[in-house]
Amino acid sequence: MEAQLCSRIREESFALVEEKGKMGKKRKHSEANVAEPPKKDSDAPERPKRTLLGWKNPTPTETKETVSSSPIFRNKEKVLVTCSRRISYRYRHLMLSIVSLLPHAKKDNKVESKESKGSTLNELVELKNCSSCLFFECRKQKDLYLWMAKCPNGPSVKFMVDAVHTMEELKLTGNHLKGSRPLLTFSTNFDKDPHWKLLKEMITQIFGTPKEHRKAKPYHDHVFAFSLADDHIWFRNYQISVPHNESDKVDRGGLDKITLVEVGPRFCLNPIKIFGGSFGGPTLYENPFYISPNEIRAIKKRKQAGKYAKKVKAKTRRKMHELENPLEADEFADMWKE
Numbered sequence: 001m002e003a004q005l006c007s008r009i010r011e012e013s014f015a016l017v018e019e020k021g022k023m024g025k026k027r028k029h030s031e032a033n034v035a036e037p038p039k040k041d042s043d044a045p046e047r048p049k050r051t052l053l054g055w056k057n058p059t060p061t062e063t064k065e066t067v068s069s070s071p072i073f074r075n076k077e078k079v080l081v082t083c084s085r086r087i088s089y090r091y092r093h094l095m096l097s098i099v100s101l102l103p104h105a106k107k108d109n110k111v112e113s114k115e116s117k118g119s120t121l122n123e124l125v126e127l128k129n130c131s132s133c134l135f136f137e138c139r140k141q142k143d144l145y146l147w148m149a150k151c152p153n154g155p156s157v158k159f160m161v162d163a164v165h166t167m168e169e170l171k172l173t174g175n176h177l178k179g180s181r182p183l184l185t186f187s188t189n190f191d192k193d194p195h196w197k198l199l200k201e202m203i204t205q206i207f208g209t210p211k212e213h214r215k216a217k218p219y220h221d222h223v224f225a226f227s228l229a230d231d232h233i234w235f236r237n238y239q240i241s242v243p244h245n246e247s248d249k250v251d252r253g254g255l256d257k258i259t260l261v262e263v264g265p266r267f268c269l270n271p272i273k274i275f276g277g278s279f280g281g282p283t284l285y286e287n288p289f290y291i292s293p294n295e296i297r298a299i300k301k302r303k304q305a306g307k308y309a310k311k312v313k314a315k316t317r318r319k320m321h322e323l324e325n326p327l328e329a330d331e332f333a334d335m336w337k338e
Helices: 002-032 064-069 089-101 117-127 194-207 293-324
Strands: 049-051 054-056 079-083 105-107 132-139 143-150 156-165 180-186 217-229 232-241 259-262 266-277 280-286
Touching: 079 089, 079 117, 089 105, 089 132, 089 156, 117 132, 132 194, 143 194, 180 194, 194 217, 194 266, 194 280
Parallel strands: 079 105, 079 132, 180 217
Antiparallel strands: 049 054, 132 143, 143 156, 156 266, 217 232, 232 259, 232 266, 266 280
C-alpha cells in the first residue's frame, strides 16, 4: 500500500509540474502578443507656452507647415564687452556701467592690445556665442579707443572716446531698474550721409536689447539718446519719470507731465575709420577732420618750447643792445670812496 501511495503522489506531482510549465509558456505567448500602447496623435493640440506676460495659447493658424515654410524672426543678438590691458580706472568704470546697461552683454577677460587682437577677439566672440563686440582699447593710459564690430564678417568702426563721465562720477539723480529695455533715439541728421546711416544701424543692433531676452524686463523706463553734432556722436542716458500720485496721474496718451532725468554715463564718440571686415579689412570711410591725440600733444609742446625760445632771444637782444649803446661815465662815481 505504501508503495502504491508513493507512486500515486509522484504521478500527481509530475502532472502539476507539467501544467505549470504549460501555463508559463502560455503567459509568455500572451505577453508577446500584447498590443502596443497607442501612439501620440500628431494632430493633438499643442500645449500653451509660458512667456513673461503669462501663458500664450497657439493660434489655430499656426501649424507645423506654416512655421517651417515661414519661420518667425527672433533677435538673438549678444554683445561681447571687453577691454585691453593697463586700462585706467575711469575707463574701466565706463565699461562696467555699459555692461550693466545692456542685459544682453557678456563680459570677458582683458585682451592684449597688439596687431593680432582682431583674430583673438573673433575667436572669443565665437566661443562666447556672440554676434557683436565692443572693445575698449586704452593707449598710454590716456587715450581711449572704442572698437564696435559685427563678427565675424564685419563691418567694424574705430572711435576716439572723449568727454568721459561715469555714473558714479556725476552723481546724477536719475535711476532706472536694471535689465529694462531702452528706447533708442537718434537725431535727424543721421540720415544725411551713408556712413552715418551705417553707424546708426550698427548702434541700433548693438545697443537695442532683444525683445524676449531672458535677462530683460518687458517694459521701457529709460532712453538712450544719440545726438550728432560737430561730426561727433554724443551719448546720453535718461530715465523716464512718471508721477504716481493720484492727482498727478498721467492719462493714456498724455505726455505733458512725463519728464526725463539724466542717469549717465556720458561720453562722446569721434569716428576715425570704418572697415569692411571685423577689426580690419578694406577702409570704407576715413574721417578727414580727425587729429590724433599724439599730434595735439606735440603741438602743445611746440608752443611751450616757443615760449622758452622767445625768452632766450630776448636776453640776447638785451645784451647786444647794452653793448651797442654803452652808458656815459659817471662823474661822481668815485666821490665817496675816499
